[in-house]
Amino acid sequence: MTTVPAGHRAGARYRSPVRRRRRGLLGRQPLGLLFSSPYLAFVLAVFAFPLGFAVWISFHDYFFAAPGAEVDRPFVGLDNYRDVLGDPDVWRSFRNVAVFLLINVPLTVALSLLLATALNQATRLRTFLRVGYYVPYVTASVAVVGVWLFLFNSNGLVNRVLGPLAPDPSWLINSTWAMPAIALYVTWKQLGFYILLYLAALQNVPRELYEVAATDGAGKIRTFFSITIPAVRPATVLVLLLSTIIGANLFTEPYLLTGGGGPNGASMSPVLLMYQLGIEQNSPDVAAAIGVILIVFVLLIGWLQRRLAGGDET
Amino acid sequence: MSGDGTSERSGRWSEGRVEPPAEGARSGARPEKLSGDGTSERSGRWSEGRVEPPAEGARSGARPVKLSGDGTSRAQTVLRTVVLAAGAIAFLFPFYYMIIGSLQAEPDPTPTGAFPDPSNLTLDNYADINSRIDLLQGLVNSGIFTGGVIGCTVVFGVLAGYALAVLQWRGRGLTFALALLVQVVPFQLLMIPLYVLIARDYGLADTHLGMILPFAINSTAVIVFRQYFLQLPRDLFDAARVDGAGELRLLRSVALPLVRPVLVTVVLITFIGPWNEFLWPFLITKDASKQPLAVSLANYISNVAATAANPFGAVLAGAVVLAAPAVGLFIVFQRYFTSSNIGSGVKG
Incomplete structure (x- = not known):
């Protein structure tokens, strides 16, 4: 393959007439498709097909049968959705996850942006600070849950320090506090990842903007609101979206921290309910319908966030 | 996310620099959406910022009086480091507590239990x-x-x-x-x-x-x-x-x-x-x-x-x-x- 190196360097390879003439059915270097084919096959098998299959299951009477058994799985229209929407447990789990998101998402955005801004300017102790803020993110939730159970149980360190201010019953078995406690836990656990995203965005903010602000006599706080926040807006849209998706995926924490969505379903999450209904109670069709509804909600929230944060650029 | 990979990337690279004017243009085009939350005030500042560069000479003259380096005083730098370090220690505390707790023969949830007590240390929990x-x-x-x-x-x-x-x-x-x-x-x-x-x-x-x-x-x-x-x-x-x-x-x-x-x-x-x-x-x-x-x-x-x-x-x-x-x-x-x-x- 002879090419024109200068054309490449000038970044003109898209409009190069040389290339257009040589373009075959699969492009100039069809080998690229071959190299990417394992990844494409993976995406089709693990994402695209299951996504369609999930929707299909949710419209059929689907159940687990003995291996090899020929069973009839008739189309049932919206029956599964009717079951889901008529189930108070489902509504409660959606309310719980809404409480979770209302605490977790704003806290995540505010804390990660503040910490990233401060870390971006920090010159001392950089390694220590990096390790400190990222370690919760790189550690298994299952491991860290153990410490939180120890810290937040009725007799734990947190309640001993709080003394009479400690809630009764304790955090994780208190129907008011269980969900906020989980939301705080997840915020702390995931914060490092979002700090990382904001740090990447902050490094792309042109320094001149800050210099101009300083000349104008803008203080730190003013600069933060007038320069930093607008400049990292695309990152904010991404953080909002990812924290909403990860939040809606909540499973491990209510399963372990509050003993399976307790007390009395006060911290039941939709995904935990999907597990209980779909896999433990053999109603994958109903569980798939919950999944579809959940995704519709997540997409709706994501779209609203985009509108409100004005992040058309991402 | 759509379109060709590389053009998408070049869009992203320039984004940081292109954004301020784009922001101003947007708020100008849709004032009904942005007014009332202080954004119009902010876009005013943006345009101010864009007009600024000719005053370059005046700026560099004024800077040394008030600011050092990135515009932060020494006291602020120290304060920031202290606050960040305190936050990092708070973030790391559960990990420290995990190790301490795993070595305690008797679980000790009192505040003193957060410090290692030689008489209460054991590896039995790992065997258990x-x-x-x-x-x-x-x-x-x-x-x-x-x-x-x-x-x-x-x-x-x-x-x-x-x-x-x-x-x-x-x-x-x-x-x-x-x-x-x-x-x-x-x-x-x-x-x-x-x-x-x-x-x-x-x-x-x-x-x-x-x-x-x-x-x-x-x-x-x-x-x-x-x-x-x-x-x-x-x-x-x-x-x-x-x-x-x-x-x-x-x-x-x-x-x-x-x-x-x-x-x-x-x-x-x-x-x-x-x-x-x-x-x-x-x-x-x-x-x-x-x-x-x-x-x-x-x-x-x-x-x-x-x-x-x-x-x-x-x-x-x-x-x-x-x-x-x-x-x-x-x-x-x-x-x-x-x-x-x-x-x-x-x-x-």
Whole structure:
């Protein structure tokens, strides 16, 4: 393959007439498709097909049968959705996850942006600070849950320090506090990842903007609101979206921290309910319908966030 | 996310500089949406900022009086470092407490219990958890699961990342868009169909293959590879092509030898996914001898902890064993875990 190196360097390879003439059915270097084919096959098998299959299951009477058994799985229209929407447990789990998101998402955005801004300017102790803020993110939730159970149980360190201010019953078995406690836990656990995203965005903010602000006599706080926040807006849209998706995926924490969505379903999450209904109670069709509804909600929230944060650029 | 990969990227690069005017233009076009929340006031400041540059001389004259370096006084710098360090210590405290708790013979939740007490130290908790769940077997299973994912990600991720960055072929833009999109597909929607397919239809329940399959190629890693190949000088590839090297040879002799610096980043970000994953292996492994450590420890926490002599001690000992490899790996290689690498992997 002879090419024109200068054309490449000038970044003109898209409009190069040389290339257009040589373009075959699969492009100039069809080998690229071959190299990417394992990844494409993976995406089709693990994402695209299951996504369609999930929707299909949710419209059929689907159940687990003995291996090899020929069973009839008739189309049932919206029956599964009717079951889901008529189930108070489902509504409660959606309310719980809404409480979770209302605490977790704003806290995540505010804390990660503040910490990233401060870390971006920090010159001392950089390694220590990096390790400190990222370690919760790189550690298994299952491991860290153990410490939180120890810290937040009725007799734990947190309640001993709080003394009479400690809630009764304790955090994780208190129907008011269980969900906020989980939301705080997840915020702390995931914060490092979002700090990382904001740090990447902050490094792309042109320094001149800050210099101009300083000349104008803008203080730190003013600069933060007038320069930093607008400049990292695309990152904010991404953080909002990812924290909403990860939040809606909540499973491990209510399963372990509050003993399976307790007390009395006060911290039941939709995904935990999907597990209980779909896999433990053999109603994958109903569980798939919950999944579809959940995704519709997540997409709706994501779209609203985009509108409100004005992040058309991402 | 749509369109051709490279033009998308160049859009992103210039974004930082282009944005302020765009912001001003937007608020001008849709005042009804932006007024009332202080944004119009802000866009006023933006335009002020754009008018500013001619006053360059006046600015540099005024600066030394009030500011040093990035515009922060020394007291502010010290205060910032102290606050950040205090925050980091607060973030690290649960990990310290995990280790202390795992060594206590009697759980001591009092404030003094947060300090090591020589008379209350023991390794019994580690023996105790090891007698309940086979720690070594759990570590081996976690290792196979994680190793399988890392292997597939590195081999197929390099190929895809290279194709996305260096080669031109039909579907390249679409593939790149897919790699970005896949990262925001929520697992909750895939959970039921994947369980049906992998555990029921393919009969891969209680197998390592079944565990690995849904995680096999990490999309973030694919994009990290792509970004890495994109920033290599194009002349490198062009020169080899002029010398008559075929594309396969180019990959083997030019691209792969250069990939080492980014390999550590990719292994790190890929490692933490499967090593820490709980929901999926929990769904498809019922056989204790096949469970990764995260699953067997979680089962211990939810089922049997109540019957142990020192439940917290045993749980925390297991937690230390589960956390140690990820934390250790991260601390050793933390300088590869950078915002530019990982940020670009998620945003493209």
